[in-house]
Amino acid sequence: MKHQPFRGDPRPSHSHAYDKVAVIGAGSWGTALAATLARAGVATRIWGRDGEVVDTINRRSENARHLPTIALPPRLRAVHDLSSALQGAEAALIVVPSGSIRTVARQVAEHAPKGIPIAVCAKGIEAETGLLMTQVAEEELPGHVVGCVSGPTFARETAMGHPTAATVAFPFAYADRLRPDDSPAARLAMSLSTESFRAYVSDDLVGVEIGGAVKNVIAIACGMMTGAGFAENTRAALITRGLDEMKSLAEALGGRRETVTGLSGIGDLTLTCSSPTSRNMALGMQLGQRVPREQCFDGKPVVVEGEANARSVTDLARRLSVEMPICEAVRAILHDGADLGTTFAALWARPIEAEPKAMDLSFSHPASDSAIQQFAERFS
Structure with missing residues (x-):
């Protein structure tokens, strides 16, 4: 019999969103993703290097430097300490420029809870190695399954709640194919999905x-x-x-x-x-x-x-x-x-x-x- 590709159950299943997610990077795209998670009801902490940006998010619910005039969810909390951002997190997003992925992933490895899935939200190929961003992160994050979030997304429009769609991609292990609703890709897609943000799932990271x-x-x-x-x-x-x-x-x-x-x-x-x-x-x-x-x-x-x-x-x-x-x-x-x-x-x-x-x-x-x-x- 001809092998059929994995398609999952055609009926909608009931994947569960993560309760707590850390967003590492408080630039425009990191802030937009953190706002999306918070609006979806996920307890979200966003980490930023710049103390002024962190303070403004907490005091005014606004990232005045990167997304001025856009109101952020009041429940979104910003922190300047990486360990505080990752404490108790069930998943994490790394949202920094591609040239910083290796350094930041190495820092995340020191504080991330054991085995949590981590999605890279940067686009590019590492110049020295020819590795994709998830491959770079995998080298620095042993013991974590690494995926990515990508799609046609301008940060400002996403943060404003304009209808937006993106792809969440993770490797699908054998267990994920048996229970796709429990896979990191499905759970993170559920965590990001709101009335305006629609996430799709993929197993093709490349x-x-x-x-x-x-x-x-x-x-x-x-x-x-x-x-x-x-x-x-x-x-x-x-x-x-x-x-x-x-x-x-x-x-x-x-x-x-x-x-x-x-x-x-x-x-x-x-x-x-x-x-x-x-x-x-x-x-x-x-x-x-x-x-x-x-x-x-x-x-x-x-x-x-x-x-x-x-x-x-x-x-x-x-x-x-x-x-x-x-x-x-x-x-x-x-x-x-x-x-x-x-x-x-x-x-x-x-x-x-x-x-x-x-x-x-x-x-x-x-x-x-x-x-x-x-x-x-x-x-x-």
């Missing part, structure tokens, strides 16, 4: 995480072309072909293409590539307008995850022999000093290919010279 890492790079590309004056056709082409790059890398690592067409893949990609609310898109737009990198964001030191991702994603793709021409173009511009116009001209003038990879066709572009000339004139 597919979910690759979507979150690659979309940042594609968003910079979309921003560059938008800033240069191109419009919707160009952005749609970059999103669609960027999705194909995302699928190819996920598959090479054992992820599923189906996952990449979900919330954490095409959903997040579409959101991030469609609005300057995304710092990745905003950076690209400024670069497309020929603003020097050091002058972008009015010279403020804004962290843009896609900058580091452009290098780490393409390093990993090269190691796996996966072609990612859009990501390579962004890397060349950001890190190798390549000219923006010349680089995108070369991208558009690449050989004509079949969209179904199985056809395995390639022809010289008949208008490559004029394509290069058009881009040169546009960016001159």
